[in-house]
Amino acid sequence: MKNPIDNYWNLKLELVKASLEKNNFEVFIAENGEKAKDIALDKIIPQLNVKSVSWGGSMSFVSTGLFHALKDDKKYEVINTFDKNFTFEEQMELRRKSLMVDLFITGTNAVTEKGQLVNLDMIGNRVAAITWGPKNVVLFIGRNKICGDLDDAMFRVKDVAAPINTMNLDKKTPCVEKGFCMDCSSPDRICNTWTITEKCFPKKRIKVVLINEDLGF
Numbered sequence: 001m002k003n004p005i006d007n008y009w010n011l012k013l014e015l016v017k018a019s020l021e022k023n024n025f026e027v028f029i030a031e032n033g034e035k036a037k038d039i040a041l042d043k044i045i046p047q048l049n050v051k052s053v054s055w056g057g058s059m060s061f062v063s064t065g066l067f068h069a070l071k072d073d074k075k076y077e078v079i080n081t082f083d084k085n086f087t088f089e090e091q092m093e094l095r096r097k098s099l100m101v102d103l104f105i106t107g108t109n110a111v112t113e114k115g116q117l118v119n120l121d122m123i124g125n126r127v128a129a130i131t132w133g134p135k136n137v138v139l140f141i142g143r144n145k146i147c148g149d150l151d152d153a154m155f156r157v158k159d160v161a162a163p164i165n166t167m168n169l170d171k172k173t174p175c176v177e178k179g180f181c182m183d184c185s186s187p188d189r190i191c192n193t194w195t196i197t198e199k200c201f202p203k204k205r206i207k208v209v210l211i212n213e214d215l216g217f
Contacts, residue, residue, distance in 0.1 A: 024203040025204070107141060119197075
């Protein structure tokens with residue numbers, strides 16, 4: 001067989017797509033981050049009556065280029081929760097406002113082969129928006145986030161995604177030194193609120209773009 005790795009990932013992504021669709025998510029598959037951005041701009045957003053847009057922390061989302069395409073777009077009321085010019089209190093207020101937008105964009109920490117989304121948040125605004133609030137949600141998910149089951153997903157989040165993200169954010173936690181979760185009580189702890197999204201309600205409120213490359217943590 002030619003290109004067995006490509007064949008493997010194509011099959012895996014189709015499997016996860018089918019599982020997510022069974023769980024009432026709307027799902028697209030993109031070859032790479034650039035194509036994922038195009039799907040959002042050309043297929044997803046035009047079908048929605050989007051007047052306001054915001055986002056939650058996601059390296060996958062930023063790496064697609066969609067953040068830079070939208071952040072200064074005058075067509076929308078943009079609530080930019082990534083703006084470092086605001087104080088902590090102002091950033092918290094922006095995150096509260098972002099829960100009521102027409103479109104919220106972010107990623108997920110893990111997705112299982114059964115089509116479950118698994119996330120762990122520090123503040124909780126990202127998982128809150130996925131769960132309820134924004135009229136529509138778009139999730140960008142790299143193939144590296146796919147896990148066999150909930151146990152695999154939770155292990156991935158705690159011992160892979162969280163330590164790397166903590167390092168990226170320059171937090172002062174034991175996992176920065178050790179490279180794995182120490183279940184700490186540090187003031188900088190980013191592992192505070194778990195969510196497992198079994199199904200999408202209302203149907204197709206959450207749109208998932210599965211991306212055939214490794215993205216994010």
